[in-house]
């Protein structure tokens with residue numbers, strides 16, 4: 001069989017993560033070499049495939065129709081056709097076996113498999129955003145090195161084509177978040193509330209969660225430095241703040257907890273709201289007892305006169321933690337079962353990793369030998385350089401694959417531990433909450449609780465934070481299979497940056 005390479009780069013903004021034409025061709029040439037495929041011609045063009053009538057595409061089809069080639073090498077299926085007309089033509093060429101095989105980075109497709117027809121017609125536009133192959137990563141890295149952010153713009157910025165521009169509706173709130181927090185006497189939760197009241201809203205009109213603010217305040221992007229995969233790059237975008245302000249915020253963040261705690265602080269203040277009017281409950285001391293009540297900030301709340309003893313609130317909250325309780329033995333069983341699965345999967349990966357390490361050793365030896373040959377004078381400088389370059393490339397590729405494999409294994413292992421801890425924290429929540437002192441109680445609430453409102457001396461609404469809310473919603477907590485499913489629906493760590 002004879003193959004042609006076809007590479008295309010579209011100019012559309014949705015192709016944010018697509019490879020350059022050179023990257024595509026290099027990759028495909030390597031693929032052809034690995035599989036010993038006979039490449040007779042290379043076609044490339046940079047037009048969008050959305051409208052029919054691409055010149056090079058036309059030429060390529062003619063080339064195949066004339067019988068000069070019957071195999072096609074492309075980066076992804078959607079490089080070939082993204083409109084129905086092109087798709088129909090390629091589909092026909094497959095059915096009539098004018099094209100006998102299409103080889104892509106995802107796999108090989110032949111006329112008899114139905115998937116290809118479907119894939120061509122639906123245009124797989126989302127494929128690359130999910131693709132985390134080394135090659136895509138390399139494309140991303142080259143963008144980062146040019147100062148281009150290859151991802152969704154953080155809050156306060158907008159994506160405009162390849163550029164990141166300031167989102168005028170939100171940028172000043174981001175700046176204000178840094179300024180307010182740098183002063184050092186506001187919690188993330190209060191900061192979220194204050195900014196919400198000033199008009200800082202999510203796309204759905206909601207308040208940003210404190211965890212989002214935490215993310216914003218830690219993002220170096222705002223002073224002009226992009227951070228991805230553990231490395232830093234200088235961005236071309238306009239900073240919203242200077243580094244000095246950013247650094248001050250980091251100092252406040254790391255020192256938080258010590259400065260904030262005050263002995264006369266009321267434990268539940270800041271956690272409870274009035275169901276009727278939405279005001280925060282505040283507290284007062286009367287005859288040695290602590291009472292909470294609605295501040296009646298809006299002046300017409302009928303809950304205003306209802307005072308709630310602190311001990312009562314403690315009981316009410318503690319009883320909601322029942323909803324988080326799992327049988328701890330089950331949690332351990334789940335952990336062991338998962339650990340067993342993981343160990344199996346990881347021993348497979350470990351073998352692959354060992355093979356890669358062996359290969360790397362081999363390449364290193366080859367490089368050493370090559371140098372010896374050069375020194376002995378039996379090889380020409382040009383030949384040496386070419387070989388040397390080939391080995392270096394292999395070395396770099398292998399090292400990247402090794403690092404990727406190690407990272408995946410690390411993330412898998414730590415995710416499992418994290419999940420176990422979430423379940424254990426949930427299961428022990430009530431007992432530990434009741435046994436804690438005031439400061440520890442507050443810490444537990446900060447971890448577990450997201451929102452709680454009070455009406456007529458009872459809890460009217462309550463939701464837990466993140467994963468805990470999912471646990472609270474899980475029914476039949478004594479059924480082991482439910483527990484394992486519950487675990488699957490938990491948010492997983494790692495590799496989320498490119499897909500959000």
Ligand SMILES: [Zn+2]
Pocket residue numbers: 274275276277278279294295296301302303304
């Ligand atoms: Zn009220």
